[in-house]
Amino acid sequence: MRKPFIAANWKMHKNVAESVDFVNQIKGQLPDPAKVEVGIAPQAFALYSMAQAAGKSGLKIIAQNAAAEYNGPFTGELSLRGLRDLGTDYVMLGHIERRRLFGEDNETVNRKVNAALQMGITPIICTDETMVQKEVNGEIHYVFQQLMSVLRGVSLDQIRNVVISYEPSWAVGAGQHANVALAEEGCRTIRRTIADNYTYEIADKIRILYGGSVNPDNIKELMAKSDIDGVLIGRASLDVDNFLKMVNYMEDEESKK
Template sequence: MRKPFIAANWKMHKTVEDAVKFVEEVQHRLPSEDVLTCGIAAHFLALYPMVQKTKGINLGVIAQNSYGEFSGPYTGEVSPRALAAAGVQYVMCGHIERRTLFHEDNTMVAKKVAAVLQCGMTPIICTDETMVQQEFNGEVHYVFAQLMDVLSEVSFDQVKNIIISYEPSWAVGVGQHANPTLAEEGCRLIRRSIADTYSYEVADKIRILYGGSVNPENIQLIMSKRDIDGVLIGRASLDADNFLTMVDRVAELYAPQKPTAKQPAKK
């Protein structure tokens, strides 16, 4: 069974002081790692202080971006090697805002994924709903062309160490509404694309997150879907109590069920 992953994406919100305070507020209130995994994607300045605060607790630190080279004359960029040395565990690659605002293409994202893997971190590869039709063994399948282009240089062994986040453009942004049925269909098709390219065994192990207008009201319905293994939460994750509410609601779905008391035998 794939372990759920609940990730907050703070984007460019919060100061370093705010980030540390948030960790202090949630650190003793998180569920066991046996139930689910939690993580927070913060801006670069907050990452190292957060790593120091999250040691020994179920809260991974996620970088929102990194460069595709380990070092060199790339003013303003951050090396994945430096992130790994700082204790960062995950790196988001190809978020829809990076693609639309900073014009990152599949080639650039693929280099970032390869560099993150080489540094021993887990890439969270973001993809949208771009699909093409391809034929496999006489059947027409919908393939996520953007994602498969990014994964073109990822080996069979490496692909087991990635996380995918499905971010449909129709569900990203303030005022949008998540559609759990469409979210599930997108995640299902992603898993099928992975199975067609690698194997069904690999596809069954990869965690696929859904990112787009997730909040306390819809998170349980979204997470009840078969192929959705976690969520990437934006604005709704900025408040500590709000974040914990969403984590707790997912934990309710996945916590081991307590055995019911046996009924006395009828006489």
């Protein structure tokens, strides 16, 4: 069974003190790490302090981005080697804002994905709804072409260590209601794309998150869908109470039984 993964993307919000205070407020109220994995992606300058504050709580501190190069003359970039030394388990790559605002293309993201895997850090690969038709064993399937471009060179063994996040452009940062049916359809199509290009066994085990207008009112409905294994939460994750409601969605359901 795929373990649910609830991740927050704080983007360019919260300073170090605010970030550490947030962790201290939530770390005693998180769900059992054996049942639900919880992570937060803060600004880079808060990674170390948040990791220290999280301690053994099970909270994962996620990097929002990293360079494809491990070191060198790349002013302003974030080194995967440094992240590994910090104990970082996950790095988000290919977020739609990185593509829109900073011009990252499939080739750039692909290099970063392969570099992260080589360094032993799990990439959370963000992909949008761009699809193309492809014939597979005589059947027409819709394939996430952007995703397959980003996964170029990723082996059968490595793909098992990847998390994918489906973030349709119409939902990211829009503040509107998530369309649960479309979210599930997109995640299902991603799973089929992985099955067609790798194996059905791998596709059944890989975790696929949904990102876009997730909030306390829709998280239970999203997480009830068979192909949605978790969520990548934006603005709704900035509030402690809202975040705790979302990460503890499973316990809320069990308490009603």
